[in-house]
Amino acid sequence: xxxxxxxxxxxxxxxxxxxxxxxxxxxxxxxxxxxxxxxxxxxxxxxxxxxxxxxxxxxxxxxxxxxxxxxxxxxxxxxxxxxxxxxxxxxxxxxxxxxxxxxxxxxxxx
Amino acid sequence: xxxxxxxxxxxxxxxxxxxxxxxxxxxxxxxxxxxxxxxxxxxxxxxxxxxxxxxxxxxxxxxxxxxxxxxxxxxxxxxxxxxxxxxxxxxxxxxxxxxxxxxxxxxxxxxxxxxxxxxxxxxxxxxxxxxxxxxxxxxxxxxxxxxxxxxxxxxxxxxxxxxxxxxxxxxxxxxxxxxxxxxxxx
Numbered sequence: 001x002x003x004x005x006x007x008x009x010x011x012x013x014x015x016x017x018x019x020x021x022x023x024x025x026x027x028x029x030x031x032x033x034x035x036x037x038x039x040x041x042x043x044x045x046x047x048x049x050x051x052x053x054x055x056x057x058x059x060x061x062x063x064x065x066x067x068x069x070x071x072x073x074x075x076x077x078x079x080x081x082x083x084x085x086x087x088x089x090x091x092x093x094x095x096x097x098x099x100x101x102x103x104x105x106x107x108x109x110x
Numbered sequence: 111x112x113x114x115x116x117x118x119x120x121x122x123x124x125x126x127x128x129x130x131x132x133x134x135x136x137x138x139x140x141x142x143x144x145x146x147x148x149x150x151x152x153x154x155x156x157x158x159x160x161x162x163x164x165x166x167x168x169x170x171x172x173x174x175x176x177x178x179x180x181x182x183x184x185x186x187x188x189x190x191x192x193x194x195x196x197x198x199x200x201x202x203x204x205x206x207x208x209x210x211x212x213x214x215x216x217x218x219x220x221x222x223x224x225x226x227x228x229x230x231x232x233x234x235x236x237x238x239x240x241x242x243x244x245x246x247x248x249x250x251x252x253x254x255x256x257x258x259x260x261x262x263x264x265x266x267x268x269x270x271x272x273x274x275x276x277x278x279x280x281x282x283x284x285x286x287x288x289x290x291x292x293x294x295x296x
Contacts, residue, residue: 001227002114007159010122010217014129014152014213021133021203027194029183030138033145036176038127040152043168045219051159052228058237062246064164065238068171069253073260075176079183080264086187105146 007048014041028082028092032075039071112227118158136194138184146177160230163238237260 014024016039021034043064050060125148129204131143149172156165242250 001112001229002159003225003227005154005220005225005236006115006118006122008223009216010126010155012212012216012219013126014148015215016208016210017126017129017133018208019157019211020204020208023207024133024196024201025194026139026196029187030133030141032180032183033132033141034179036145036172037133037148040149040172041215043164044152045157047156047159047164051161051230058241059245061161061164061238062241065159065167065242066246066249066253068164068167070256072171072175073257075179076260076264078182079269080267081180082183082187083268084270090287092187093193095193102181 002052004048004052007044011041011044011048014038014044026093026095027097028094031094032082036071036075039067043067058075114158114230118155121151121154121158125155138194139181142177142180142184145180146173149173149177225288 018034018037018039018041021037022031023034025031025034046060046064046067050058050064053060082092090097128144128147128151132141135141135144149168153168153173155163156162156168196204208262
């Protein structure tokens with residue numbers, strides 16, 4: 001016997017932390033870490049439904065395996081995009097251009 | 111609280127704490143290593159929930175492959191002095207959005223599933239295997255094509271010319287060579 005509320009609460013906390021990581025980071029790899037946490041939360045909800053649902057259907061567990069595999073493919077492509085970004089600009093700072101535009105606007109007003 | 115509840119709370123606290131550190135740490139490498147702890151703790155949660163196969167796949171694919179890729183990304187894009195966190199206003203806004211996500215998702219899930227206790231009666235590995243190779247066999251086979259396409263696309267994207275300029279030194283071999291090679295065949 002287990003309370004399924006506990007895994008659901010943990011999934012909600014993980015999703016919130018992941019959203020915070022996506023929004024509050026400016027290093028591209030750290031944004032990717034936030035995405036991984038959100039995907040982990042989705043997997044936890046799926047596994048909890050599979051293990052505590054009334055139907056006893058293993059389809060949700062299979063879906064979790066699919067999510068994990070697709071996440072691996074996603075990270076491979078994200079790494080390639082990051083490498084292309086680094087070769088083109090010399091950094092992976094997602095806010096560098098925003099900062100540059102902001103400074104230009106300040107200079108234009110002054 | 112039953113023993114499983116206590117076990118899950120312990121593993122879940124480790125997972126949540128490591129996740130919080132991985133999104134707040136100012137050291138890029140520390141954040142990646144805390145992600146290892148968080149994803150390993152998530153595998154522990156799957157074990158407590160009785161999904162052994164998913165837990166092992168999580169350990170193999172996430173901790174074994176995804177985190178290694180993240181570490182590779184950190185190693186290959188190393189540039190000293192890259193700022194890691196945004197300004198205070200954006201962090202406050204991000205914390206508000208994250209807390210809102212937690213409250214919304216947690217409230218929806220708790221109101222849907224309640225606070226009661228249920229037995230763990232998910233299918234074992236036999237049922238999962240029967241589903242993978244029975245009902246879901248086509249998605250399963252398509253996943254291998256997806257992984258292959260991701261691999262090829264990653265190589266293509268990573269080798270693309272920088273900044274959209276067609277640098278002759280990075281251009282692939284001209285097609286004349288290919289025709290010449292093919293022309294030699296009978």
